[in-house]
Amino acid sequence: MRARLRRGASDGRALLAAAAALLALAACAVGGPSSEELAAVDYAPEAFEGFDASTPEDQGLDADAVAELYWRAGTLESIHSLTVIKNGSVVAQGYFNGTDADLSQNVQSVTKSYTGALVGIAIEEGCIAGLDEPMMTYFPELAARVTDPRKEQITIEELLQMRAGYPWLEASAEGVELLFHGFAPSNVVDVPLARDPGTGWDYSNLSSHFLAIAVARACADDDLLAYAQERLFDPLATVPSEWTQDWEGYRLGYTELFVTAQEMARFGQMYLDGGRVDGEQVVPEAWVEQSWTPYTESAWYYKVGDNFDRTAYGYQWWIIDAGPHTYRLAWGHGGQQIAVLPELGLVVVVTADPLRGQLGDEPWRLEKANLNLVADFIAGLPEPDEA
Structure with missing residues (x-):
């Protein structure tokens, strides 16, 4: 796995902290949540196959930051679900726009x-x-x-x-x-x-x-x-x-696998755990490392957002920089995501309207909003030695 350049010097952390403060002020200026709105956000999770339920605080996450994440998710037009896994426990969970945990949908790419x-x-x-x-x-x-x-x-x-x-x-x-x-x-x-x-x-x-x-x-x-x-x-x-199958009966290797958000979470956690599930080696550990190695830098064609930076590509996985962090991303059209941040033991799963057959500015606007939701949240997390 590529060693991320550390921004550990005190002046580097100060610059990042100042930038984060400016971003927070900007968010407030454009209508960020009030303290009352944050207090009203319900993201309480329920345990599901593979994960016990916990709280953000017990797993080292700031509860207000998680509440703001879910408040912002609630403003998005096409999001279906948002799940946060930390240290192998589900700490936040929410379904939007008329969906629920039973939805098995096309996760696109x-x-x-x-x-x-x-x-x-x-x-x-x-x-x-x-x-x-x-x-x-x-x-x-x-x-x-x-x-x-x-x-x-x-x-x-x-x-x-x-x-x-x-x-x-x-x-x-x-x-x-x-x-x-x-x-x-x-x-x-x-x-x-x-x-x-x-x-x-x-x-x-x-x-x-x-x-x-x-x-x-x-x-x-x-x-x-x-x-x-x-x-x-x-x-x-x-x-x-x-x-879905192609004209000759072969399963589509690039899209139209239909799974639930909880099933996606288990896939992301398996990669975080080095390819293991309950102690069983399902995907070779070396393959996880190879898949997450950046073979191409600046791979994507369009700007996604200020915190969705460095779109490198591995083996069918993206490598994204967000603030001081580097996360690995399974990314599908519409903003489907399995984001894995190994250094913090974090998995974030998003499902959204797959926007099947839709290309152009408006679908891209919806997709970017879902991508930036996760990138902005990850960018605001402290580095491990600051947590």
């Missing part, structure tokens, strides 16, 4: 982080040979149709890193049409590369889907859901209500 976990398991088991294995190993029926020799060089690792050369589909009308029409294995051949493999980063739904197909073909007799249920979902007490 958070699916990619689940796909990444399955690749790590598959490599550990040996059914996928390793990170350097060529992508085309898993598409032998298409080999004779490949006219671009660069595609023969693409590796499993480059797909994981989104450095395989496949384009950001949302950047063109043709790409959007393919994205919403639906993928098929033949897209390995018929979608042209935007760059040479390994030379740069492009957000690629196709790359994640090719990973899912590779695992399904190599490890699961084409049935990725059955493989995932046994290897990953069962240990996490997770039963997806749906996982």
